[in-house]
Amino acid sequence: MVVVFETNEPYSPAMLEAALIDIYKCLQAPSSIPFASCAAAINTARDVVADIGPRAASRSVGLLDIARCNPRHSERETHKVLAKKYGLALDIPQSRLSTKDDGCHIPLLRLRDWARFLLKHNCWHLCTGLVRPDQKRERSILKVFWARYKQWNPKHPIFQKAARGEVCLSRVAPICFHGDEGRSRKRSPFMVLSFYPMLGRGVCLQKKQKAQPLKRYLKLKPNFKGHSYTSRWLFTGLRKRDYTDKREHNWKLVLEEAATEAAHMCEVGAESLSGERHWMQLVHICGDWPFLHKSGYFRRSFLTVQKRLSQRRLAGICHLCLAGTSDVQFEQIATRRPKWLSTLHQESPFDEPNPFSVVLHVEDRLSELWAYDLFHVWHLGVSKNYLGSVLVILSELEPHSSVDARFDSLTEKYKTWCRVHKRRAHVIKINKELLNWTTTSQFPTGSWHKGELSTVLMEYVEWRFLSESFDDPMLTKAAEACHAIQACIRGMYSADLFLSPSESHQISELGFRFLRRYEQLAQEAHAQHKNLFVFQPKIHIIPHWLVALSKASKDNRYALNPLGTSCQQNEDFIGRASRVSRKVATSDLSLSRIMDRYLKAAFAKWVDCGYLVKPE
Structure with missing residues (x-):
């Protein structure tokens, strides 16, 4: 990218600021602006400094710093300037998953670190579907949520923990875990795993209502509205080669880490600046059917549907019931009392212990943690x-x-x-x-x-x-x-x-x-x-x-x-994270570089939405 000013007048501070904004936007890579490499941003900054001189360039904060970066290590150098020096990235530390492969470095944004980030910046209201902090209203919403959820699932152990005084339901945020593959470089699959709050701001309907209803104090809406960078919390991103073939064992390690984080946030939680403890409870694992099958290690799914009339052994198609087996047809849809209804949770769909068994769930009904979309x-x-x-x-x-x-x-x-x-x-x-x-x-x-x-x-x-x-x-x-x-x-x-x-x-x-x-x-x-x-x-x-x-x-x-448990907004998040991955060169540090870019791009959206204040 080259910035050209078609004028004979001296460069003004506003023009300098515009030049820096163009460079910064290249690195943020929002959907409305083409992606650019960090090396291109450095070269652009150098061209601007060469045209106007270092003294004039010093008026625009950061321009000289970017121009001084080494293009041979452009990702590392620009990240030091934008993220570490000027704080233009979400301040969430990257953890590294310990794998058996020395050449595979899987960075994680742990759920506990996301929770600390939300509490530190007074953004816990995002877990309750509010657009601005309101502690009393947040707690009232969560209290009503769990009261209604108790009617829907009265045997859930979270209510026993609350009765023992181990958690306070008005400070327990219900969350979901989601995963799906997007498209990375050369259209190769890129798995994106994330957590997100179940409560949100509702749905953006195509037809706007003529008369807007009054906003209710206790609103419990699904999480579809707003930018997906602010309503979804990235856990990790994986290239296909990072979790298949010889590195297939990494997939289970990642799921174990996700389950451990969910269990930690339910058992231990995180403290706010005032010393109050907040928790998160994983309610469902969501995604398309292939992801449910892959993350659940189910022996019953759409992959085991009957394929031949002569087929004798039928494993079934549903992880919740025995529909699709030889005695229970899945095609029975026109009755309120289908045969499969009596087989709900009758037989476990797991062949081996599942990583998510550490998450709080109803006894002998772990399979209902995976929700259809x-x-x-x-x-x-x-x-x-x-x-x-x-x-x-x-x-x-x-x-x-x-x-x-x-x-x-x-x-x-x-x-x-x-x-x-x-x-x-x-x-x-x-x-x-x-x-x-x-x-x-x-x-x-x-x-x-x-x-x-x-x-x-x-x-x-x-x-x-x-x-x-x-x-x-x-x-x-x-x-x-x-x-x-x-x-x-x-x-x-x-x-x-x-x-x-x-x-x-x-x-x-x-x-x-x-x-x-x-x-x-x-x-x-x-x-x-x-x-x-x-x-x-x-x-x-x-x-x-x-x-x-x-x-x-x-x-x-x-x-x-x-x-x-529907995944429309998650699909948007998958696409954004995948597009970030397309512009990072393939190397052992690719996943870390992708995470760096994501944190900078997400920061810009959090500032735009007013959840964070851009540092001076």
Whole structure:
């Protein structure tokens, strides 16, 4: 990067400040500015100093320091200037994981250090979903959270610890652990592990309400709103070669460290500046199904689903129940009393002791620590199966002889709707490839990997069903299914972290209505010898949520919103951390350099949000 001033006037302090800001932004690498190497920032600083002279450059704090850095050790030198000298990074120490490989250095940002950082800078309110400190309100929110969580999970040992006086629930923050792979250099996988508070500022809805409701004193919202750098706490980042093949043992070591940190924060906690002790309780481990399987070492998951009719031994697909075994079908979705319900927690899904067994959990129910994710189950799962079949049926109504021509006509209608209703289309065309439907012998299902596309297509399909009438019985049932699941999902997104009995009843009834229609559509398609409305393992997860909500409603108690363990905001955090990793050269210190850059980039966002004050 080269800074050029097109002027004959002497350089002013404002211009000098602008030059330093450009250099600093290169190192912070926010999403709106291209990434740059530290060497490029040093060269830019040197060019500016050469143009204006050292005396003028000294007016801009830090410019001379960056110019004096050695480009051969650019990462180390600029980190000393920005982080150590001027404090332009989160002051969280990097710990190093002891591994068996001398060439593998895995840095960690321990949960206990994050807790001390929050307490030191008076940011504990971020654990309760508040935007500014308010000790009385924070404690009231946490007290209500645990009171409602006790209704949802009364056997949790945290309540026994509170009864013995070992913890104070008004100072215990509920947290989750998340992991997923992003894309690093040359599109290689990059695993990002993080902790985050379960309570947040709510959800950013597309349609703004005309009249904003009054802010409640005791709000319990899911954690989706705000910048992910301020709502997620990085634990570590791993390149694929750091935890696979010959270094596969490192994966378990990292999980053991994460579990140890979670157990420490529940048992010991951290002290604030006033001497009061605060704790954190790991409530759930969240992520897509591959991560749940990998972190849980489960012997039952989607990977063990039946693949052949002749297959005798069926291990099952769910770590919570025995669905998918020879005697219990996972496809049983249209009843409130499925056969798998009596097998909940009946058989452990673990083949060996799990690292997270040290975390406080209900006895003999460690598996419920791993929670399914609404985002991957619905937006990137069942909705793609439903939309694939519905879009195929809608395309057949177009007045053209060829399949491609019918899809072209459907595409034009979709794009017109997007323009009128101000939605992003996300795709150039709807065709056979998008739906994985190259032949009629295949079951159509969406091939996209963007959850928002599922949301927009569901809105389009819903609009078609509302604005048009169809004689086709399958489309009639599909319309009923669409209206039910759209109302169900909207109910979750508009609700708090905990659902009242009436909300649980309404959401569960709508969800069951969708599942009944989906099963009827699959049966009708089978009777007509059409491969439509496929059953895949993810559809089994929806009844798990609905049965639990229905039972909570009947018992007149609060229930945890399935949205509480959804991972949309985590996906944003994964992408940001992965993009930071792409601009760090490959070496033994790569992970430490990535962590350095993350701490500087996160610091800028914490300052922008007003949680930290930039040092003078």
